[in-house]
Amino acid sequence: MTKNEWEQDLEQRELEKKAYNRGYRAGANIEGVTEALKRVELLEKALLEFVGYEDEWLQTKSDLMRENKADLVTQIIYQRQLMRELYNYLDDDVRLKLRTKVESHIWPVTHRED
Known part of the structure; x- marks a missing residue:
């Protein structure tokens, strides 16, 4: 193997290594995107379950x-x-009414609505 062939072989290996790394990084990025899409899908499902009329x-x-x-x-x-976030958007008086209603379902004997 001549010096020129050896340099070309080394250059080819470097190009293959870079191509492999690009492919590996792209695969890792796709895996991250897949996880993010799965999380978005679960959030959408949670929202639809919560407000699903x-x-x-x-x-x-x-x-x-x-x-x-x-x-x-x-x-x-x-x-x-999601429920906590939506609850935090409510006004104080609405929060109090909702809290009283929920507590009356949990502890029906101690909380009575007037």
Whole structure:
């Protein structure tokens, strides 16, 4: 192998290495995008479950049974975050009424509406 062939071979290997790294980084970026899209989908699902006034938006029992435990836990956490955020947008008097109503359902004996 001559010096010129050796340099060309080395240059070719460097180009292949760079191409491999570009492909690896692109694959890693796609994986990150996939995770972000999955999170957005779960947030959309949580929003539709929360404000879903039409039955077609609500998940059925069979749909929920198909999900794995980790996805269900994540969905519940997103629903809680969404409810907290929406609750924080309410006026103080509306918050108090809502809180009283929820507490009356949880502790019906101690809280009575007048």
